[in-house]
Structures are given as structure tokens and as C-alpha cells.
Amino acid sequence: MSTDKIQQTANDFVTYVRKMKQLHEAIQLIQWDMSVLIPKQGVAQRAEVVGMLSSELFMMQISDQMGEFLEVLAQPEALSQLDPITRNSVLDRKLEYDRDKSIPPDKFREYVVLTQKAESAWAEAKQNNDFEMFRPYLEQIVALLGEFIEIWGYQDNKYDTLLNKYEPGLTVAKLDVIFGNLREKTIDLLQRIQQKEQVNRSFLHLSYPKDQQQKYSRYMLNQLGFDFSKGHFEESPHPFAVGLNPNDVRITTFYFENDITASLFGTIHEFGHAIYEQNVSHDLIGTFLCTGTSMGIHESQSRFWENMLGRSQEFWQHHFDGLVSHFPEQLAGVSAEEFYKAVNYVDPSLIRVDADELTYNLHIMLRYEIEKDLINGKIQVKDLPEIWAQKMEEYLGVRPESHATGVLQDIHWSGGAFGYFSSYSLGNIYAAQLENTMRKELPDYQEQVARGDVSQVLAWLNRKVYKHGKMLTPGEIMVQATGEEINSDYLVTYLEEKFKKIYGI
Amino acid sequence: MSTDKIQQTANDFVTYVRKMKQLHEAIQLIQWDMSVLIPKQGVAQRAEVVGMLSSELFMMQISDQMGEFLEVLAQPEALSQLDPITRNSVLDRKLEYDRDKSIPPDKFREYVVLTQKAESAWAEAKQNNDFEMFRPYLEQIVALLGEFIEIWGYQDNKYDTLLNKYEPGLTVAKLDVIFGNLREKTIDLLQRIQQKEQVNRSFLHLSYPKDQQQKYSRYMLNQLGFDFSKGHFEESPHPFAVGLNPNDVRITTFYFENDITASLFGTIHEFGHAIYEQNVSHDLIGTFLCTGTSMGIHESQSRFWENMLGRSQEFWQHHFDGLVSHFPEQLAGVSAEEFYKAVNYVDPSLIRVDADELTYNLHIMLRYEIEKDLINGKIQVKDLPEIWAQKMEEYLGVRPESHATGVLQDIHWSGGAFGYFSSYSLGNIYAAQLENTMRKELPDYQEQVARGDVSQVLAWLNRKVYKHGKMLTPGEIMVQATGEEINSDYLVTYLEEKFKKIYGI
Known part of the structure; x- marks a missing residue:
């Protein structure tokens, strides 16, 4: 040639x-x-x-x-x-x-039509708290995904093929180790926390008028350095971020008038996604490489900004006064320390999206195990409600009393998104691993944050992660940035240090 | 076949x-x-x-x-x-x-590139008050349009071909008669008004905070019956309406804090465009017939709602209290009658978009005459500033002291939109003609408006105009609705009756 x-x-x-x-x-x-x-x-x-x-x-x-x-x-x-x-x-x-x-075109059309119908069926089933309404759709989805896996091929485990759609290079073999370690340590830590007294968080649930929250969210975005000339901020029922291109990245948030944390941390979370997209190299514009490299790495950024930075003592050392000046009545008499503890409460509950930073990963691992076993034919769709309830009890100590707050709570499966859930916990794991290296390379970054300066943090993340877009795989990002492959030890250490201190363990 | x-x-x-x-x-x-x-x-x-x-x-x-x-x-x-x-x-x-x-593809590309460059050149020329910067572009545009007309062909007058792009069936022969009549009567009426005392309108220019204006604009749209489930309302620098389809019609407005009339009548104006688009028959969805039939008929609706209805005594008889309740300080001591007169002031000025209801048409006719003569080679681009100034003086009694407030004020010519300006006055003419028939068929419509009820007006317009979309030509709409072709007598009568009463002539 x-x-x-x-x-x-x-x-x-x-x-x-x-x-x-x-x-x-x-x-x-x-x-x-x-x-x-x-x-x-x-x-x-x-x-x-x-x-x-x-x-x-x-x-x-x-x-x-x-x-x-x-x-x-x-x-x-x-x-x-x-x-x-x-x-x-x-x-x-x-x-x-x-x-x-x-995939033969007919098969693909069958899948598209099926998932469209399944989404409506799921919504109705959830509303009626009736798993049987959704069961046949989910069975067909699992069966079709099985056919697709046969076509696409797999090496060790059928489920690897689905994991790889969202996180290139990830396998069940790796994830079993990573998640196994995390699960064990999380459950242990949780049980010790539950023997301690709960922190007071009632002031987070006073009346926080929407227009004040809107003003504060915009203020916080400015504090973090969100570039409004390359982005847009709006309200929507389900908060999300989308990078149309690095010069037009849009985020949304939702306001609960009896809960300041939803818009506050929701906005910082979406900021984390947005700052990634805004900083992808302009050289990649016009290609599909011009975006975050994977769901997991993307989530590592939303989680880093929301939790590791946004829920840190140093962060609120600087920002608490600004928050109080926006909500003087609601936060009268509350100290920065009390606020920090309140937004880091740990309290097992049924719904994933409402979960705290520690127990959130248990919700994900439960779904991972179920998906893996379904795809490998080890369990059947009809048994899901019971399996779900058992695992909830085992990991979190709570048992759903309805399908709506149990197996039917998430939309993901109705759209065929098997393999996606893991990304959320991968995000936490990546974030802690990156943070560990950042602390070595920027030893005083936490003092900078305590002074309200995130510019070096941002520059470090940009150099290691953002600018590369999809030019590097998740694995390459991690090895180049931290010197090793994905490792959940850092998240375990981070969680233990943080919550032992908060709960006096 | x-x-x-x-x-x-x-x-x-x-x-x-x-x-x-x-x-x-x-x-x-x-x-x-x-x-x-x-x-x-x-x-x-x-x-x-x-x-x-x-x-x-x-x-x-x-x-x-x-x-x-x-x-x-x-x-x-x-x-x-x-x-x-x-x-x-x-x-x-x-x-x-x-x-x-x-049009040969090369020629078409030349035109697209030229108009893109011309728009930038126009903006710069206006900013620098320098006609010479824009002149060569305008000359090329006129020359290219001349070539297009030769290709497309014409019968009596070259300019007919351009008029027809925006108003099918319209000719110079017709427009000369229609506009001639209107110009003569308007100038006569204007001169008589200028001998009278000006109405007081200072209270329209007090401080009207933007957020209050926003609230009021939304309130007014609700009063008029704007269906927000099929439309969206937002702010933008240049107010406009767009009908994406009858179920998604969007309008914008702009707020001047020292002028309540801009957002007030701007919003009603765009409502007129929107209500037309929202009511086009759903049978036409998926075709290019699913929109207003012409620029002129579209403008007849914005003008009808803005001027004939929105600036009428009956309208403010009902709505003035609501306005006062939104702006109690600014309108303290002002009566509905004083407000009605103030928003109907007549005062010749240099800028088309700021013109009052009466003199607006003179701005249009000036542009019509210039375009017609340019296209027919009777005048040359280089002479435009002087021709413009002379006509302004002749028709309106004012003379621009700069190009920016004279010949360079509008963007239209830079985009090649010759033939478009007439639509604005056609809108006024159509609106008055339709209103004349409406008054016969709904004899008490003004009393209904005075009670705040526009439902029958809306139903009448829907039956005669809106639902047809582009299934009828402008001419067919007018003949079917009013029994005759376009006729500017009705506008003349309307203007004379209205302003003679206001100015006590």
C-alpha cells in the first residue's frame, strides 16, 4: 500500500x-x-x-x-x-x-425495541411495586445480552465483555479482588461506626429556599473556578453533566428545599465531571477521543471533587463562612466542624442514590455480584427480589419492604446497561488512588485547599488525567499517574482514616 | 404513469x-x-x-x-x-x-461567502460610522442579486422576484399603489399630530427592575393564554419567536430597566408570532407547510396582538390594574387613560426599531423605494447615504447625523435580504384589514377584550389564518378571510381614527 x-x-x-x-x-x-x-x-x-x-x-x-x-x-x-x-x-x-x-441488524432492532418497552414497563412496575410486570422484560434482556456476548466473544468470563464496554481492560478476575477487599473492610468499618453515636445533622434539613440555593450553587461554581464562558448551569429534575465539546460543557442540579446537601454536593459532583470535559485537549476536537476516557475515570473526578475535596475538613475551613453568609438563619450556631461531621454522616439505607460515602460502595457491589451471576447463568431473574433483600441485609443490615425500594429502584437494567454500575465504585477507588499520589507530589495541597486555592490541584489533575481525553486508557492513566494498576487499598485507607476520626473510633 | x-x-x-x-x-x-x-x-x-x-x-x-x-x-x-x-x-x-x-453551485457559494463577510463588514462599518467600509460589499450583493434575478426570471419588474421570496404573489405594481396611499395619508396625519401637544410619557421611563419585568411578562403571557406546555419563554439580546413545531414554540424578550414598553409590547409582539405557530394544523407536521404562510401574514399577527389589541383602550381597561399591581410605585397616580395615550405617542425618530406605530411604516417605505431603485439600476449604492437622508427628511422631518443612525442601522442588506422589509408594513396592512372584518363578524369583540376575554378573537384568527399554515397563500388567506385582496385603506382608517382621537384632531 x-x-x-x-x-x-x-x-x-x-x-x-x-x-x-x-x-x-x-x-x-x-x-x-x-x-x-x-x-x-x-x-x-x-x-x-x-x-x-x-x-x-x-x-x-x-x-x-x-x-x-x-x-x-x-x-x-x-x-x-x-x-x-x-x-x-x-x-x-x-x-x-x-x-x-x-450484531445482525434484526437482532439489534429487537434489542432497541425491547429496551424501549422495558423502560416503560420498569417505570410502571416500580410505581405499582410489582416485580412480575418487569420480570419478563429483564429475562429477555439478559438472554439477548447473552447472545451478544457469544457474538462478541470473551476469554475468562462472559461478564468481562460487558464490563469492557464501560471500562476498557476491566475483568471479573480483577474486580473480584478489588471489590472483595473493599467490601470486607467497609462492612467491618460500618459495624464499628454503628456502635457509636450518630452525628447531629438536623440543621441540614431546615427550610432552604430554592432561590437562595440557586444563588449559592452559582457562587460555589465561581469559587471552584468553573469557566462560565465555556459552560452553562441550569436546573433539571435529574442532575447531570454533558460535554458537547471542551468549550460548551453543561451541568444541572436539583433543589430540595428541605435538604441543602443535594444541590450543594450535587453541584460540586457535576462540576467534577465538567472540569474534566472542559480541559480535554483541543487537539482532539472533531474526534470521539475528545471526552473522558471511561465511565470510571469520569466518576473518579466527580467523586474526587464532591467527596475527597468537597467533604473535607480543609475545604469547609475555607468555605464555611461563605455558606453561612448565604444561609445565616439555617446555620446559626453551627460550627464548621459540626457542619463537616454532619455532611459526612454514615447511615445505611435502602436507596443507592441517597447513600452516604461509605455505604454507597456496598450498594454497587451488590449489583455487581447480581449482574455477574445473572450473565453467567448462576442465578435467575425470578429470584432477584429475594437475592437482593438477602444481600442488603448481609451488607447493610437493612431489608427492603417493597420492590420499589429494592430491586426495582434503578432504571439501568431496563436499558440493558449491564456492567455500568461498577463505574461508580471504580470512580471512588480511582479517586483515592489519585489523591494518594497527589498528596506525595503536592505535599501541601490540603493547606492550599484550606486557603481556598484549588489551582494546583486542578493543574495536577489536568496534567495527569483531563487533557489526555481518550488518548490514554483508564489503565494507562492510572499507571502513568500513580505508578500502579487500580488498587482499592487507597480507598480503604482513606475511608478508615476519615471515618474513624469523625466517629472517634 | x-x-x-x-x-x-x-x-x-x-x-x-x-x-x-x-x-x-x-x-x-x-x-x-x-x-x-x-x-x-x-x-x-x-x-x-x-x-x-x-x-x-x-x-x-x-x-x-x-x-x-x-x-x-x-x-x-x-x-x-x-x-x-x-x-x-x-x-x-x-x-x-x-x-x-x-443557480450554478459556484455562484451560490460566492453568494454565501459574500454575505458572511458582508455581515462582519457591516457590523464594523456601523461601529465606525463608515459607509465606505460597507459599500463594496453592498455593491457586490446588489450585483449578484441582479444575476440571480436574470436566472430566475421576472415579468414586469426585476424587484418582483425578490418580493416574491418573502410574500408570494406580491408585485411592485401592487405595492406602489398600496404604499403610495399609505405614505400620503400617514405624512398628512403626522403633520397634523405634530401641531398638537405631546402626551406625557415620562412614567414609562422610570426605573423598572428587570426581575419585576420578567415576572410581569410571564404574567401577561398567561393572561393572553400562552400555552407553556407547548412553548418556552426566555430572555435574549434580540427578541424573536421560533416555531420548531406546533408543540414547541419559543419566544424571547429583552428588558430595558428604564423602559417598560420594550419588554411589555415586545413580549406581546412575539406572543402574536407564537400563537400563530402553535395553532397551525397538526396535519401539516412533517412538511414545510407547517408554519406561517409568509413573512407578511406572520407580521400581521405580531402587529395585531401588539398594536391593534395590545395598544387599544379596551385592552388596558382590563389589564391596567394588573400592571399597576406589578409596578405600584412607578405607576402611582397614573390613570389607565394616561397610560393608553402614553404607549400610543407619535414622535418621528431616526431608528426604525424604536419607531412608533404611525411613523414605522414610513421607515419601511423608504427602504422599499431604495431597494426597488437599486435593483432596477435607477440609483447607485454610493449615493445611498444622501438618498436616505433626503427621504428621512421628506417623510419624517428628521435627518440622520451619522451613518450608524442612518443607512447603516439595519443588518438586513448585509445578509442579502432584499424584499424583506416590506413584510413589516404588509403586516400592519393585513392586520387592519383582518381587524375590519373581525369587527363585522364579532361585533362585540372589543367589549370581550375589555373584559379580558380574547378567546373568541383567538378562535376567529385560528379559523381564518392560523390553522391553514402554508396550505393557503397570503392572497388566499386575505380573500377568504376578508373578501378582497390586500388593501391599505383599512390601515389608513384605523390609524386616522385612533390618533385623531388621542391627539384631539
Whole structure:
């Protein structure tokens, strides 16, 4: 193959992918609008617009044209001649192409229709607290995913194939070790905490008017250095972040008038996602590498900013006065120390999204174990409610009295997102591991935070994580940044040190 | 040609056009976002997304596929077999196809690039008050439009071809009569008003805080019956309305803290556009007929709601108390009658967008005459500043002292939008003509308005105008609704009756 031919094909490929990415950006913007401000009656028609554009994008991804590009460019001889960004872009598109192209179109359509129906069925089942309404859909989803895994192939464990969709390189073998260690230590720590007196957190649940919370959220974003010239902040029922491109990253939050923590830490959490997206290298614009490298690494940033920084003593040493000046009546007589302890309470409960920093991971591990066993045929869908309840009791000491607060609480499975849940705990694990290295390389970072200065923290994370986008895999990020592969010891140490001190253990 | 073949082609055509319309809706939404809330640094990248989608849409419009559809469906034999909506959709697309396809691609690209450059040049020229900076661009635009007219063809007057782009069926011959009558009577009335004492309007320019204006604008939209489940209301630097589809119509307004009238009447104006779009028949969704039939008829609705209804004595008879309750300090001691007179002041000024209801049309006619003479080669671009100043003095009695407040004040020409300005006055003329018939068919409509009830007015306009979308031409709308073609006598009568009473003539 001539160099000219390779170069010409590479140029055409770059142009083609840029167009795909523009289509993707249009879809993401329209979906943002649908989540945030579309008038109610406009949803149905807009969904058709999104459907049309998504179908166009999918057709471009699996087109003969794409096949021809990859046939030329994915050969070792060609790859070695490409610049690093184009090379990674080729490999990234090839992964998608092989995955999408291998599923027979009829099968894929069956899956799309099934998950659409399953989402409605799940919502109704949850509302009616009736697992049987959802069961047949979930059974079909598990069966279809099983077929897909056979097509895509697997090495050691069928479930690896699904984990890899969200966290490239992750396996059951690794996760069993990582999670096993974390589970054991977490349950042990939890039991010791439960013998201690609960911290007072009643002042977090006084009346916090929405407009004051809005003002404070915006103030906090400014304090953290959110660049509003490259981002937008709005309210929405389900808080989320989306990076349309590094120059337009949008976050939302939701306000509960009897709970200041939801918008406060929700906003900082989404800030963590946003600051990642805003700092991805501009060189990657126009490729699908221009975003966070994986769900887990992304979550490590939201968790780092929300928990490790945002729930730290040093952080509130600096920010508590500003908070009190926004809510003088609600926080009258509360000290920074009391506030710090209150926002770090530990209290096992049924609902994952309401869980505290310590017990949250137990909710995730329960789901991981169930997914793994379902996909490997070791348990059956019909037994899930009982398995769920047993594990909740074993790990958290609480037992759901309804399906709605048990096995039906999350939307994820109805959309077929098996393998996704782990990302949340991977985020905590990555974050603690990164923080451990950061402390060595920036020994006084906590003093900086206590002075309200996060600029060096941000610069460090940018250098190690953000700017690379998808040019590095999660594994490469961790090894380059911390010198070792993922390791949950750091999270265990972090949790033990933090909560032993708070609870006087 | 077999009926089967026609039916099959028609089905494919309908599907094809639906996809085009969805693409168009996506583009409009992204542009709405760019006008309203996009972060500053996101604009450049988003412009590329819009460029890509617009180019896709244009390619679909002039594709061989479209050519084949039209070759089959635009034949009389086929047209007669189509349902009315598909028939009109075919004719509508054929008009676009013939227009777009006839321009050589190089020529079209030249025009797009030229107008893009011209817009920047205009902005700079206006800022520097330097007509010479803009002159060469305007000369090229006029020359290119001349070439396009030669390609598209014309019957009596070259300028007719441009008028028709915005107002199908309109000609210089008609407009000279309509505008001639209006100009003469307006100037006469204006001169008589200027001999009278000015009404007091100082209270409109006290301090009106933005948040109170926002609250009031929303309140007024509710009073008028704006359906927020099918629409959205936001702030933006340049107020506008866009109907993405009848179930998602968005309007914006802008707040001047020292002028309550801008947001008040601006909001009602955009409501007029919005209520039209929201009521277009749902049968037309998925076609380009699903919108207002022309710029002029659209403007008739914004002007009807803003001026004929929103600036009427009856309207404020009902709404003044609500306004006072929102602005008790600013309007202390002001009566409904004084307010009514104040918002109907007449006072010639240099800037079109700030003009009062009476003199506004003179600004338009000046532009109409200049455009017509430019396109017909009777005047030259280099002489525009002087011609502009002379006409301003002749019609309005004021003379611009700068280009920025004279010939450079509007953006329109830089984008090549010759033929567009007339729509604004056509709107006033149509509105008065419709109102005249409405008064006959709903004799007590003004009493209803005085009771705060606009439901019958809305139902009447819906029946006569809104629901038809583009299924009727502007001419058909007017003849069916009022029994005659466009006639500016009704506007003249309306203006004379209204202002003679206010100014005691």
C-alpha cells in the first residue's frame, strides 16, 4: 500500500469522523434541551428528530465507507504511519465498528425495541411495586445480552465483555479482588461506626429556599473556578453533566428545599465531571477521543471533587463562612466542624442514590455480584427480589419492604446497561488512588485547599488525567499517574482514616 | 404513469420531506440555543455543526432523488391524484428546487461567502460610522442579486422576484399603489399630530427592575393564554419567536430597566408570532407547510396582538390594574387613560426599531423605494447615504447625523435580504384589514377584550389564518378571510381614527 493512498484515506477518514462527531454533538445538545427545558408537549416530536439523527450517525458508523477506511487504516503498516490522534481515532472507531457490525441488524432492532418497552414497563412496575410486570422484560434482556456476548466473544468470563464496554481492560478476575477487599473492610468499618453515636445533622434539613440555593450553587461554581464562558448551569429534575465539546460543557442540579446537601454536593459532583470535559485537549476536537476516557475515570473526578475535596475538613475551613453568609438563619450556631461531621454522616439505607460515602460502595457491589451471576447463568431473574433483600441485609443490615425500594429502584437494567454500575465504585477507588499520589507530589495541597486555592490541584489533575481525553486508557492513566494498576487499598485507607476520626473510633 | 407508481413515489417523497423537516427542526433548535444561552466560547464550534447540518439539508433539497420525485409528482396527472397536503408539499418543494437548482453551485457559494463577510463588514462599518467600509460589499450583493434575478426570471419588474421570496404573489405594481396611499395619508396625519401637544410619557421611563419585568411578562403571557406546555419563554439580546413545531414554540424578550414598553409590547409582539405557530394544523407536521404562510401574514399577527389589541383602550381597561399591581410605585397616580395615550405617542425618530406605530411604516417605505431603485439600476449604492437622508427628511422631518443612525442601522442588506422589509408594513396592512372584518363578524369583540376575554378573537384568527399554515397563500388567506385582496385603506382608517382621537384632531 502506498504512503499516498494511506494519507489520502486518513484525510478522508478524519473529515468523515469530524462530521460524525458534529452529528453526535447535535444529538447531545437536543437531548440536553429535552432534559432541561423543552415544553412538555414538544417531547414526542423531538424524540423523532433525535431518532432520525441517531440513526444517521449509526449508519455512518457501520457504513461500507467506514469499512473501507478501516480496512486500509487499521492495518499495522498504515497505523504506524498515522499521527497519534488519527491512529487512536482509527482504533476507537474500529472497536465500535466491529461491535456494531457483528450484531445482525434484526437482532439489534429487537434489542432497541425491547429496551424501549422495558423502560416503560420498569417505570410502571416500580410505581405499582410489582416485580412480575418487569420480570419478563429483564429475562429477555439478559438472554439477548447473552447472545451478544457469544457474538462478541470473551476469554475468562462472559461478564468481562460487558464490563469492557464501560471500562476498557476491566475483568471479573480483577474486580473480584478489588471489590472483595473493599467490601470486607467497609462492612467491618460500618459495624464499628454503628456502635457509636450518630452525628447531629438536623440543621441540614431546615427550610432552604430554592432561590437562595440557586444563588449559592452559582457562587460555589465561581469559587471552584468553573469557566462560565465555556459552560452553562441550569436546573433539571435529574442532575447531570454533558460535554458537547471542551468549550460548551453543561451541568444541572436539583433543589430540595428541605435538604441543602443535594444541590450543594450535587453541584460540586457535576462540576467534577465538567472540569474534566472542559480541559480535554483541543487537539482532539472533531474526534470521539475528545471526552473522558471511561465511565470510571469520569466518576473518579466527580467523586474526587464532591467527596475527597468537597467533604473535607480543609475545604469547609475555607468555605464555611461563605455558606453561612448565604444561609445565616439555617446555620446559626453551627460550627464548621459540626457542619463537616454532619455532611459526612454514615447511615445505611435502602436507596443507592441517597447513600452516604461509605455505604454507597456496598450498594454497587451488590449489583455487581447480581449482574455477574445473572450473565453467567448462576442465578435467575425470578429470584432477584429475594437475592437482593438477602444481600442488603448481609451488607447493610437493612431489608427492603417493597420492590420499589429494592430491586426495582434503578432504571439501568431496563436499558440493558449491564456492567455500568461498577463505574461508580471504580470512580471512588480511582479517586483515592489519585489523591494518594497527589498528596506525595503536592505535599501541601490540603493547606492550599484550606486557603481556598484549588489551582494546583486542578493543574495536577489536568496534567495527569483531563487533557489526555481518550488518548490514554483508564489503565494507562492510572499507571502513568500513580505508578500502579487500580488498587482499592487507597480507598480503604482513606475511608478508615476519615471515618474513624469523625466517629472517634 | 401508473397510479401505483405515483402512490409509491408520493409515499417515498413524504418520508423524504419528513426527514428534511426533522433536520430543519434540529438546525432551528441549535440556532435558538446559540441566540439564547450558549456559552460564549462554544459559538465557533457550534457554528460548524449548524453549517454541516444546513449543508446536509441543502443537499437533500437539490438532490437527484428530489429531482426524480418532482419529475413524477409535479406533473398535472400526478398532482391531481395526490391528497391536498402532499400536493401542496410537492409544489412548495418544487419552488425551492427550481430556485436553488438554477443557480450554478459556484455562484451560490460566492453568494454565501459574500454575505458572511458582508455581515462582519457591516457590523464594523456601523461601529465606525463608515459607509465606505460597507459599500463594496453592498455593491457586490446588489450585483449578484441582479444575476440571480436574470436566472430566475421576472415579468414586469426585476424587484418582483425578490418580493416574491418573502410574500408570494406580491408585485411592485401592487405595492406602489398600496404604499403610495399609505405614505400620503400617514405624512398628512403626522403633520397634523405634530401641531398638537405631546402626551406625557415620562412614567414609562422610570426605573423598572428587570426581575419585576420578567415576572410581569410571564404574567401577561398567561393572561393572553400562552400555552407553556407547548412553548418556552426566555430572555435574549434580540427578541424573536421560533416555531420548531406546533408543540414547541419559543419566544424571547429583552428588558430595558428604564423602559417598560420594550419588554411589555415586545413580549406581546412575539406572543402574536407564537400563537400563530402553535395553532397551525397538526396535519401539516412533517412538511414545510407547517408554519406561517409568509413573512407578511406572520407580521400581521405580531402587529395585531401588539398594536391593534395590545395598544387599544379596551385592552388596558382590563389589564391596567394588573400592571399597576406589578409596578405600584412607578405607576402611582397614573390613570389607565394616561397610560393608553402614553404607549400610543407619535414622535418621528431616526431608528426604525424604536419607531412608533404611525411613523414605522414610513421607515419601511423608504427602504422599499431604495431597494426597488437599486435593483432596477435607477440609483447607485454610493449615493445611498444622501438618498436616505433626503427621504428621512421628506417623510419624517428628521435627518440622520451619522451613518450608524442612518443607512447603516439595519443588518438586513448585509445578509442579502432584499424584499424583506416590506413584510413589516404588509403586516400592519393585513392586520387592519383582518381587524375590519373581525369587527363585522364579532361585533362585540372589543367589549370581550375589555373584559379580558380574547378567546373568541383567538378562535376567529385560528379559523381564518392560523390553522391553514402554508396550505393557503397570503392572497388566499386575505380573500377568504376578508373578501378582497390586500388593501391599505383599512390601515389608513384605523390609524386616522385612533390618533385623531388621542391627539384631539
